[in-house]
Amino acid sequence: YNFTYPFSSSISTANGSALVKIGNTTVICGIKGELTCPPSDAPNKGYIVPNVDLPPLCSSRFRPGPPSEQAQVASQFIADVIDSSNVIQKEDLCIEKGKLSWVLYCDIICLDYDGNLLDTCVVALLAALKNARLPEVTINKETDLAEVNTDKLHHLNVSKHPVSSSFSIFDNTIVIVDPTVEEETLSTAMMTVVTDEDDRLCMLHKPGGSALSGEKLQDCISRAVTRHREVSKLIEKVMDSFEPDK
Amino acid sequence: MPVDTKRVRGPEESQSPLLFLPSIAKKSVAAERGRQDGRRRGQADVRPVFARCGLVSQAKGSAYIEAGNTKLICSVFGPREAERKDEAGASSGRLLCDLRFAPFSCPNRGAWIPSSEDKDTAQGLLEALRPGVRLHRYPRAQIEVNVLVLENDGSALAHAITCASMALADAGIEMYDVVLGCSLRLDGNSFLLDPTLQEETAGEPGAQGSVTVALLPSLNQVSGLQADGDMREDTLAEAVRACMEGCHKLYPVIQRALLRAVHKRASPSES
């Protein structure tokens, strides 16, 4: 592994934010909560809207304009991770059934692209969610309008801690953990395993590429489990060191 | 209605919780003599600035600047082969500027698609930078400047100018001089130099205005000037002078940051 440096930075305009650096890859995640009507098919749920942006700023391979295919795939990956792992119970985001709920916009921007984007994004998302605080909202019974109390801030209830580990595979023989951008382009396949704290898998994402046997898969999974322990310990420590300050 | 099919979509409408704040009388900034962060009005008081070069490993040059809560990151790519080949680009290079605000950079969430105002800010950035760069040294090439505002707490354009010129210098692009930006808010009869977002938006209605100046400090040339609001000619002149003074205060800091970056580049080869 390269080094992991999660800096939980404080962007005061966002409800929660985190800057994470793995090796040279740097990613910032900002969370902003807004109020909306809950979806009609699930009136007791809120929304989580993750989007990954790869601006031309982070590497010369990205062009300005609408998000590239890679950014879209990364966005969908993060959305799937949120769905599969239940990192936040969407029911927790509901304020009043059928009337009002939170929508969390999780905007993830890559500042420096040097491979292993997905892992960095997942760590950034998790750290930002853990550090996000939303104001209290009550519905005024008389006027039927929402009232926001910015003095009372609540943490989100982060129920699961998914951590992802990416591997670069070279022809079913060599497996490299935490690949850099060079290693990613040279590899014949990529694989990302997302695990949670109960050692269950949330995601086994291998978008094609050279084939891998079941044994090899198992090997990667057990590495991912170990990796999960390291990373979650790290996030916890960072969060702990934060709390006394506030 | 066109929908953005290239991003994960949320609900069709959502409102910022800030709109639902119980309507407590907003704290009036103007009533106080001083400023909220302890700086004084009318004085060339710039917020503490933290600047650093060379953060983005993939870019030719990059810079990060933090002034108060305003945080910006900038990276520079190029010179590389120009994409548009028209006659105008034959003799001198093209400078391309892209300035974006992160969706979470403002109190109200912004959209991903840049508004025309963002484009205008980028245009202002381009006009301020262009006089400082020796573009004729890069015929048929283009230099790309990308600025991302991570958090906007006022004076975003001014700091974007400073940050971008640092990144250009870090990338080793030939320049006449660094370009420094400074902005000012005219509130009533007093100046607020390097205003915060609150100072930019709040204030008494009436005599108001804002001025942003870009300066080439060692040549003493103004490379960019934008002002709006309602002001007299002499107040404008005074405001421009105040901004220039602010730029000069910034100058040694930027110089130091650049020097440090050069030292850093030189040292690994020695060791």
Add this chain to the structure above:
Amino acid sequence: MAAVQVCEAEKVYIMHGVRDDLRVDGRGCEDYRHMEIETDVVSNTDGSARVKLGYTDVLVGIKAEIGKPKPAAPDEGYLEFFVDCSANATPEFEGRGGEELGSELSCTLYKVFNNVNSLELRALCIAPREHCWVLYVDVLLLQCDGNLFDAISIAIKAALFNTRIPKVTITEGEEGGAELELSDDPYDCVRLNVENVPCIVTLCKIGHRHVVDATLQEKACSVAGLLVSVTHKGTITCVRKVGGGSLEPESIFEMTETGKRVGKALHAPLMKLLRDEEAQGKQRQKVGFLG
């Protein structure tokens, strides 16, 4: 922007001329070209004007529509600007070519009108938080021969002068909601106070002097210019540096000074002209687009 190629010798000629306060077309440094203004040229708008400045030709139409006020200013109406650079003006605008210039022009117009004094926005409010008038200002470039900003700003002022917004009365609807009723009488309308609407003066630095109302040739000789928008009282609502060069601080001060002086002098005859034209009323011979 539509640019012309000017050779070195011509540049020197123009620069020397400017130094001696004599320009290619015989004007002095602070003189405008011949200007023609006609209002009420497009019948299906609420206000319109056409301005010809030399060969520059712009048409402005204003449409008033009822909209919702912006949450930040619930008791004010607002203006929307759109500048259309059609391929009519120059073939360079074909396709998407004119888009950039158009958005730059409209952004500047937003800035120019971004202050409380230039237009009484409160008068455009119908019901706070609910309804207000939105003025859609559409600018069409018919021909470009330099100094677009000035021509557009004058045309907008004339069109705003010409704008008539129908009166609106609010009645209680049967279900408790307010209903809006537009007055049918074309003479029962609101006029806007355009006294304070600023005009833009663009100054181009050529050599050591600066000129107003530069033609395309003159523009090609200057490295930088300053755009100053001035009200009739002489206050400045917007300043922008344009062009790729830089300016000395002293010359900026000089240029704003000139801008203010020229701008202030521009307002009085303009208002007089507009009033005269209106006074002629129906008898006025419409020139229209054939003239």
Add this chain to the structure above:
Amino acid sequence: MRETPLSNCERQFLLKAIEEKKRLDGRQTYDYRNIKITFGTDYGCCVVDVGKTRVLAQVSCELVAPKDNRPTEGIMFINLELSPMASPAFESGRQSELHVTLNRLLERCLRNSKCLDTESLCVVSGEKVWKIRIDVHVLNHDGNIMDAASIAAITALCHFRRPDVGIQGEEVTIYTPEERDLIPLSIYHMPVSVSFSFFQQGTFLLVDPCEREERVMDGLLVIAMNKHREICSIQSSGGIMLLKEQVLRCNKIASVKVCEITELINKALENDRKVKKEGGKFGFAESMAKERITALKSEIAPVEMIDIEEKAEDIICRTGAPCDTVPSPVVRAPGTGQVGEGLQNAWGLDEVEEEEEEEDDIEQGGPEKQPESETITSKKGDVVVISDSEEEEVVILHQGVEVKDFREEMSSGQKQATSASKKKKKKRKLAH
């Protein structure tokens, strides 16, 4: 990708054939190609083949707010998609001229002819109406897309059933098909378009041109008509001048063709209804030609699961449990607002390097405790740079990065070594 251009001799051959009243596929001048309509398993979905041209139509619906000026009318939305599958010349995401023309023609044929009773789609006046959306995908382009699309669209509309709604006070509930039967749309008439192509300045006329013929034609006349011989839309394009008699003749032909096609559609609908009622097999799976040599079907294939579990267990056991002991991350005292720490390497790398890392850590630990980012404060106008802490810090942070870069170079060799060792490990496992 670009379309393969048509060669001159091909063009001449085609024109010559038309002059001799012959067509490539052996049809007569006024003949249509074979029209085949098949339905999907769900309502409002059909595939129409006109010769080799194939079009898929799907109707869907949702509740939306009506348009302000038409508060009691439902909305009909038509979207024709030229899928890149149909022809290499079609690009996805870009609106070509052909695309716009066809969309507009289809809209005029269906929406402007008011074939659908939009008022019956109103649920709550001014608040909720049904929006009927017709998606037409062109799957294979062999000429005369317009006719195929119009047949597909109207057939899908006739086939479609929308769910029933109930209104209780302000609540609008949509019933599932199990609760209440689905309701068909009320269709006033069935407009079908017929295309005529003209050659040699209008001297020769062909019905239902195929792709080759479309490429050599001079002009096109599209007439949309229903079986009551009411013209719904008519458009000529291609810049030919037609005589009045020619248009009238086309009209006559069209009325005959439309009747035939309507008959066919009704028959197909009837057939589908019957099959559905009898509980027989239907859907695309059934409509697939069994007799073709290119097609094959298989019955339900069982998958044995006997030793799956053992196999899975086996794999897991062989790889062994992940190591439980995790090196604890080194956490330094947090600074004023930012925390940064390095994590030690977990496995594989040499001890020497780990030592080196620790050295970094120590170096880094020091300054980071100090407050960050104070550069200038101005006192009475002059600049004082409190740069000691910052300078040091910047230096260190940079060193962090550089050391890493440096290490990367250094350790690239090691990395290979580690991966090689991994490889060995795996081989050993396999050898078990």
Add this chain to the structure above:
Amino acid sequence: MRDGPNTHVGSMMDVAVSPVLALRKFGCEQSLLSRPDGSSSFVQGDTSVLAGVYGPAEVKISKEIYDRATLEVMIQPKVGLSGVRERAQEHCVRQTCEAALLSTLHPRSSLSLILQIIHDDGSLLSCCLNAACMALMDAGLPMSCLFCGVTCAIEQDGHIVTDPTSQQEKESRALMTFAIDSAERRVMMSSTRGSFSVNELQQCVALSQRASEEIFQFYRDSVRRRYSKTL
């Protein structure tokens, strides 16, 4: 010109039916469209996908890769425009095809694969993969191996279901789709939803490998049948 719609009645595979662990009836038709260089429609139960392949052909300069062919995959949903979810599926299918195709044999050229969803009744991604493989075969593109897609769902009670319908998908706790290669039956692609244990994963992998045998046998049969006349 490829062989036309000759008539030939083949024998149906008739095997004992087990209600839980089975692939639904599946069928395939190749070269059914006239324009594309290769086309196929693959039907699994009620799920149906149509695939068309163009290429190798001229490539746009901006997309040119100097040592191999550029593969583009487009998935067209039945209703509306394709969004981010389709983009992620396209990405999976593209990388799987790229691994199987010997694209170095056609440098500086373009291959495009278009998948049109005809009907979605569960196991959509695996049906897309199967249709893609058949279309690539039909187009006669050189491949190092074949691949097939298998979807497994884990129900709430822990039972594994192969080739689930959309109803089963909705009720399931976790859903996995694998692409299996024909050479060594290894996992080429994997895409999952929901959380599951390692053991469950390995069971599903093993199951998919078993199920892939059936599909490859089907591939073989259909190709044999198709070329039976020309032999």
